[in-house]
Amino acid sequence: MLLTFPRFPLLRLSGAIERSSMSASPLSSPSLPLRGRTALVTGVSRRRGIGFAVATTLASLGADVVIHHHRPHDLDLPWGGDDLDAVRDGIRGQLTDxxxxxxIAADLSAPSAIADVIATATSLTGRLDVLVCNHAKSGDDGSILDMTPERLSAFWEVNTRSTLLLTAEFARLRAPRTDEARRPGDRIVGSGPYEEAQGHVFWMxxxxIHGAMRGEVAYAASKAALAGVTPTVAAELLELGIILNTIDPGPVNTGYMDPETTDRSLEDLDAYVASTPFGRVGRPQDPAELIGWLATSKGSWVVGQVLTSDGGFGL
Structure with missing residues (x-):
């Protein structure tokens, strides 16, 4: 049954829902393991970004894809905003028949936007199987001497709180309804055992986790919270058959390492990168391919991990 939801002021569902020429099969195949599955990827507003690489990868594996973006955030940063029509076209070009x-356009710092984003994404096909929380606030950070309540809250609201709330809404799609409050130590009651994963969630x-991030105290704190709570949330989601893993993509150049669009000193960067075994930093496709594999049945035995995909930089 196709679910329908009212429109909300914080959301914009672009034009009409797009469909290729052939009807989608609800069954996956070895070549298209995500056929019949619907994926929501947040923070997809730039073709240079990890979110775009994740969305195109999931599309190429057969998934129906919903992307979220908040372009005003990019416009305030050195690398600026991308052409959203080109972003959309790039993902459409990877969709299978x-x-x-x-x-969806939404500001995830607004708590009221969270349930609306999940509901609108679910309305595409009537189901939602994969949630990739790729969105993040960056810029306007500083050292510990620069921290203010406002700065810390801004990073927490976008990077941490909204990720947890999106995950909660995703889980409620599969959870039995109850009005009882859970106490510390209480287990969520699901309908397992499960023959296969009932959903996948990815945090970034x-x-x-590998070393100091000088001048990025608010960002590092907000991301460390996600890494730290991964085992707790993963254990709870697993009761519902949902698999959570957190990805540390390492240094990936999404534009912030280009001299003309950087927000940091690049002194000695080229020499350092040349000295590494692969002689390069990460590309968006590197973590995207990991997420794509984990989202299939082949990756479903990996549960509750903080996985580093950095070509050995952390070593």
Whole structure:
């Protein structure tokens, strides 16, 4: 049954829902393991970004794809905003026959937007199977001497709170309804055992687990919270058959390492990168391919991990 939801002022579902020429099969195949599955990827507003690479990867595996974006955030940063029509076209170009696409504009710092984003994404096909929380606030950070309540709250609201709330809404799609409050130590009651994963959630953390991130205290704190709570939330989601993993993509150049659009000193960067075994930093496709594999049945035995995909930089 196709679910319908009212429109909300914080959301914009772009034009009409897109469908390719052939109807989608609800069954996956070895070549298209995500056929019949719907994925929501947040923070997809730039073709240089990890979110775009994740969305195109999931599309190429057969998924119906919904992307979220908040372009005003990019416009305030050195690398600026991308052409959203080009972003949409790039993802449409990777859809397989019969797969659908839609996009949503929302400011995830607003708690009222969270349930609306999940509901609108679910309305594309009537189901939601994969949630990739790729969105993040960056810029306007500082050292510990620069911290203010407002700065810390801004990073917490976008990077941490909204990720947890999106995950909660995703889980409620599969959870039995109850009005009883759970006490510390109480287990969520699901309907397992499960023959296969009932859903996948991916969080994104950062390099704070490997070393200092000078001048990025608010960002590192917000991401460290996600890495730290991963086992707790993963254990609870698993009762519902949902698999959570957190990805540390390592240093990936999404534009912030280009001299003309950087927000940091690049002194000695080229020499350092040349000295590494692969002689390069990460590309958006590197973590995207990991997420794509984990979202299939082949990756479903990996549960509750903080996985580093950085070509050895953390070593």
């Amino acid at each position: 019969g797969a659908r696409f839609a996009d 953390t950062s390099g704070q």
